[in-house]
Amino acid sequence: MDELNQFAANVADLYNAGSDKLDLPTARKIVKEINTFLFTCPSNIGSVYELGQKFPYFSAFHKYWHLHHRDILNLQISDEACEKVADELHEVYVRTEGKAFAEIYDTNGLSADEICRVRLLTANQDFRGSRNFKELSEIYLSDPTIFDEKQIINSPADFVKSIGITELSQNDKRVRYAKQISQFLLEHNSAPYDIIKVFDNDVTRLRNALIEFDGAGYGNKKTDMFIRDMVVLGVWNRVKGFDDIDVASDVNTIKIALRTGILTSEIPLISSFLDIFCYQYGYVDETNALAWRRVWKIWTDKYPNEAISSPCLLDYFIYNVVGKQFCKLSLCYFVCEDGHSFYWHSANNRTCQVCYKETKERKKAKMLYKLLPCDVDEGYIAIDKTPFVQSKIANPNYHQCPFKRICEQYGNKNLMPPKSISIMGQTGWNSAYTTENSGGGGLMA
Ligand SMILES: [Zn+2]
Ligand SMILES: [Zn+2]
Incomplete structure (x- = not known):
């Protein structure tokens, strides 16, 4: 018997189906049963590896959800809806002569070499508030030596201070990221602009190397956005593997995928309170990228003369225009x-x-x-x-x-994207454990 089956059987045992009012002692037992199942950690429940560490399962439900979330949600990509979306994107492309997919930001007169330097050394600082490129380029123009990786590696804190992000949160992390991205360049013995040559002009190889490099703050999303910018801005030409880069999967692109019906789930997405350790979030995130890739493929096959060269270029229109400007209250x-x-x-x-x-x-x-x-x-x-x-x-x-x-x-325009709760940190799952006998537990904002 799996955990959910056991829970359902326990509740069924308690529940007296004949009566139309629960007696108080039964009601108490059912509340306790729900809480025990969802939010308390039984002994000998087993453990799971996340973030390179071993964690006991948070609850019996967590174990069940880990093993069965894919079967329960059964996410599907609808070819029919994808084709309709592809047709609309074609229409957008025609009406805008492609401009809707080629957002270019003001690079303030910097050369290709300089754009790459400023962007590579700062894209990893883009969390919980950031400086836009224009602001960073002003700082660069005022004193280019600030952006010298050989200086940054010795005094990363000075760099973080010079680019004016110390008042933003998580300073220790920012200093570590600044140091590590400089270390990445030094280890490959390359300036930012030439780093693509180190990887044979293959963006996929560069991407993997950046993501795998420890502590530099280049996860999938930041890496993809950095590479996309370098190609779209014409900093790097004739690269290989650009079409391997997916649309940035985030709440906005997921929201539009769910609402248009290109991505469907068997039941409405569950609350983050049940999505212990973000299995749903990860599954949706991954399938969302595949759904947009499918749209892109249909579009390029159907209209080969106009199509954009990678799914990641859908980003500006889907995320920024539809997600953040049109499809909101x-x-x-x-x-x-x-x-x-x-x-x-x-x-x-x-x-x-x-x-x-x-x-x-x-x-x-x-x-x-x-x-x-x-x-x-x-x-x-x-x-x-x-x-x-x-x-x-x-x-x-x-x-x-x-x-x-x-x-x-x-689709259904009322659908909402998933939310996630971190594993680590003050408001993470890791701080929310308790056992059945002690009670309490949970998150406090
Ligand atoms: Zn809408
Ligand atoms: Zn009036």
């Missing part, structure tokens, strides 16, 4: 004392815009709720104010989310 519904109601693009509005239009008088209005722009015909009120639409790069311009009909037909 940005449309606000307001009412005023005189009985007017209207939609508005900003929650900060305090004025009845209907009264104002009619009488030029400013009367108070109250916001009742927020909607997705695709929920009502007036969605354009919010969509038209987004940076993407304001930039007018699409012709004809967009006034609704290009995926609106796909979400309605294949």
Whole structure:
């Protein structure tokens, strides 16, 4: 009997199906049973390896979830929905002449060599607040010696201080990352710009080397974004393996994958409180990258003349435009004392815009709720104010989310991406263990 079966049997034993009211002693036993199953650590439950360490299973449920999360969720990629999304991306490509997939940031006149140097030495600092490239390039221009890896390795703390990120959190980690990325360059005896040559112009080999290098802060996502930038900005040309780089899997690209139905799960995703040690998160993350790769493949096969050279280039449009600008609760519904109601693009509005239009008088209005722009015909009120639409790069311009009909037909726009709780740290699982006899346990924010 597996753990879930045992739990279900225990509850079934306690439960008296005939009565329509639980007696108090039974109710107590059931609450205790649920808590024991989900959140207490039995003796001899066994252990699991994570982050190079051995941890006892957090609970009987944890063991069950570890072994069965894939069967329970059964994530699928829908070819049919992928093709619809690919067709819409084709339309976006045509309307924007490809510009929607080639976000280029202001490199402030730096040479290819300098862009690579500044980006490689700072991309790993991009967590919990960061400096944008423009700010970093200003610092570089004011004194390029700050960005010398041979200096950084001896005084990494000075580097972190010079680029002005000491007031951001986790300073020890930042200093270690600065030192280790310099160490990476020194070990390969290469300047940042030439590091790709060390790996035969093969981005996959460079990627693996960066990710495997201990303590430099280059995980999958940061490495992919760094490589993507170097290719898109034309710093590195004629590289191999660029199409191996996936879209950055994060809550925004996952959200759009779930809502459009290119990625489906058998049951709605479970809460992070049940996703002990992030098995669901990891599984969704990995399948999400495959789903977007599928979209990219269908698109390139169907429209070979226009397609972009790697799934990672879907990122700007999917993550930044659809995820962060269109598919969010940005449309606000307001009412005023005189009985007017209207939609508005900003929650900060305090004025009845209907009264104002009619009488030029400013009367108070109250916001009742927020909607997705695709929920009502007036969605354009919010969509038209987004940076993407304001930039007018699409012709004809967009006034609704290009995926609106796909979400309605294949997906579900109410679906939410998964959240994760870390294993280590003050608010991590590791601090939440307890046993059945001691009680308590859990997380405290
Ligand atoms: Zn939508
Ligand atoms: Zn009014």
